[in-house]
Amino acid sequence: MDTTAGTFEQDDNMDNLVDNWPSFQNRVTVFLGAGASIGARNEVGRALPSxxxxxxxxxxxxxxxxxxxxxxxxxxxxxxxxxxxxxxxxxxxxxxxxxxxxxxxRCSRPLWQHLALPHLNPASLFTTNYDQLVELGYSSCGKVLDVICSNRSPIAGQTALFKPHGSLSHLNQPVGHGGLVITQFDYLEMIADYRKMLRNAMTGFSSTCVLIVGYSFGDMDIGSELYALRKQSDGIPWYAIFPRSDKEVRTMYSKRFGIEQISRTFESFLADLDARIDFLPSDVKHAEQPKLRASNRIQ
Incomplete structure (x- = not known):
């Protein structure tokens, strides 16, 4: 976690990722859970709920x-x-x-971390969140996303954003085609009819470095697929990013999931990574948040 601007708690797994970055930077997939949206507020100023x-x-x-x-x-x-x-x-x-x-x-502007994310140039993204913070971040940077909520192939030349739990942009569509997965029957329908979509979406995970941000593996449908896929392929390190310094938690993730935990928030992870590899343009640096907020580019 960051303590003061530009100062971060030492983390061996963060060091490992940075050391590996020249080999991983063109094969990164980002998986965002609910923790990746913490701090965001909707259009009427309320915090997005847990x-x-x-x-x-x-x-x-x-x-x-x-x-x-x-x-x-x-x-x-x-x-x-x-x-x-x-x-x-x-x-x-x-x-x-x-x-x-x-x-x-519904949010009108992204958080800083969602504005910074496109500059990481992930090969693909995957989120269990309904919100459009990722889409807003990409739009603000002038980049196009292919939002996929159904079992279809990505559009060539566009970064795919897989949203199996649906998206606000597809609110009126059926479950499995973008409608929001919220009730127990929605989950049953998705598991029964759209597990293939989850597997297709995660096929590339076996050959990429996966960054799992703010996801607790609490969803049995997606969590079980991630777990099985990780067991099938351990050739490239995966990293889970959430702010908890607990030796037993790190050991569990490493031994049981084959995933190395980095104790950072989404924001502090990207700020720390940029401080080390300098991937952000000057106007999107972490220190520029007051200017970005004043110009209504971020919340």
């Missing part, structure tokens, strides 16, 4: 009644977001649920 917060917000808005008293999230016990969303969908219908998700996750 899965736990989204479950609570949905339940309080659409299921909880005033007669029940003050809303207490602990009353939901261990109910998952997927189960809660299925119940709410049964009550409100799909349209209302989709509109709420669109309002909740």
């Amino acid at each position: 899965a736990y917060q989204l479950r609570n917000d949905l339940w309080e808005k659409y299921k909880w009644r005033t007669a029940d008293g003050a809303f207490d999230p602990t009353a939901l016990r261990l109910m998952s977001l997927e189960h809660a969303a299925a119940i709410i969908e049964a009550k409100t219908g799909r349209t209302v649920l989709g509109e709420y998700l669109q309002e909740t996750f």
